[in-house]
Amino acid sequence: MRRGGLRRLARRKSTVAFLLTLPLIVLIAALVIYPAFYSIYLSMLNKTLERLVGLDNFRFLFTRDTFWMVVKQSCIFAITAVLFKALIGFCVAHFVHNVPAKGQRKWRGMLLIPWVIPPAMSTLGWFWLFDPSYSAFNWLFVRIGLPAVTWLGDPLWARFSVILVNVWYGAPFFLIMYLAALKSVPEQLYEAAAIDGANWWQKIWYVTLPMMRNIIAITVLFSLIVTFANFDIVRILTAGGPIDQTHVFATWAFLQGIEGGDLALGASVSLFMFPILAVAAIFILRDINRRGNEAS
Numbered sequence: 001m002r003r004g005g006l007r008r009l010a011r012r013k014s015t016v017a018f019l020l021t022l023p024l025i026v027l028i029a030a031l032v033i034y035p036a037f038y039s040i041y042l043s044m045l046n047k048t049l050e051r052l053v054g055l056d057n058f059r060f061l062f063t064r065d066t067f068w069m070v071v072k073q074s075c076i077f078a079i080t081a082v083l084f085k086a087l088i089g090f091c092v093a094h095f096v097h098n099v100p101a102k103g104q105r106k107w108r109g110m111l112l113i114p115w116v117i118p119p120a121m122s123t124l125g126w127f128w129l130f131d132p133s134y135s136a137f138n139w140l141f142v143r144i145g146l147p148a149v150t151w152l153g154d155p156l157w158a159r160f161s162v163i164l165v166n167v168w169y170g171a172p173f174f175l176i177m178y179l180a181a182l183k184s185v186p187e188q189l190y191e192a193a194a195i196d197g198a199n200w201w202q203k204i205w206y207v208t209l210p211m212m213r214n215i216i217a218i219t220v221l222f223s224l225i226v227t228f229a230n231f232d233i234v235r236i237l238t239a240g241g242p243i244d245q246t247h248v249f250a251t252w253a254f255l256q257g258i259e260g261g262d263l264a265l266g267a268s269v270s271l272f273m274f275p276i277l278a279v280a281a282i283f284i285l286r287d288i289n290r291r292g293n294e295a296s
């Protein structure tokens with residue numbers, strides 16, 4: 001009787017838990033699942049959205065050099081920005097972690113400012129810094145005897161500019177995640193490493209990094225997804241120029257779908273992010289699962 005009562009109680013709790021999470025499930029279905037399937041449906045229509053054409057939009061994209069340039073630029077933009085955000089976030093997190101406890105709150109507040117400012121607003125500030133007429137950077141360069149730089153007019157400098165702004169905006173996210181991970185590393189491990197004669201670099205390599213690997217992997221994956229889908233920074237700074245040299249998936253999909261009036265082609269461009277991100281997610285999550293199985 002007692003076992004049967006426990007089983008009924010467990011079933012009752014499971015039902016209550018499901019009912020409590022049902023509104024969230026419905027919300028996710030309405031805001032994520034439905035738009036995703038609708039995008040797939042849109043990508044299989046013609047330009048007038050009146051006739052199914054199957055995979056013809058994707059075949060058309062594969063024949064365009066601009067599309068492959070956008071693929072290359074999106075990968076360069078996302079991978080480079082995420083690598084620099086992870087590196088800067090890791091270094092700054094170590095700095096803040098070693099600051100006395102009284103000063104940590106002040107440093108955390110100041111360093112999180114770029115992340116809490118709306119990206120469109122902060123990107124406008126960067127746009128004025130890069131403006132060819134009154135660029136603060138060029139003003140400084142001229143004063144120290146260096147030539148002025150066409151930040152947004154040269155393809156190479158334009159790519160550098162959008163990556164720089166993305167790193168400036170996204171690095172604080174890595175900082176706060178890595179700082180939380182650092183605080184969870186037992187101090188006894190560092191003491192044991194010091195007794196064994198390990199220097200600061202060996203402590204980082206053999207103690208800190210192994211203890212933070214899962215957090216690093218999840219943070220990199222999340223940032224990679226967000227960076228691949230970035231729109232506002234590229235749109236405000238360069239609008240994809242000069243000569244389409246800084247377009248990423250989101251901005252080129254907007255150009256084709258909204259400005260070009262071809263929603264089906266724009267949906268096809270945006271959907272091409274999915275297989276790239278799926279491959280990255282599989283490799284990162286598989287590595288996390290492998291390490292979890294080894295630890296157990």
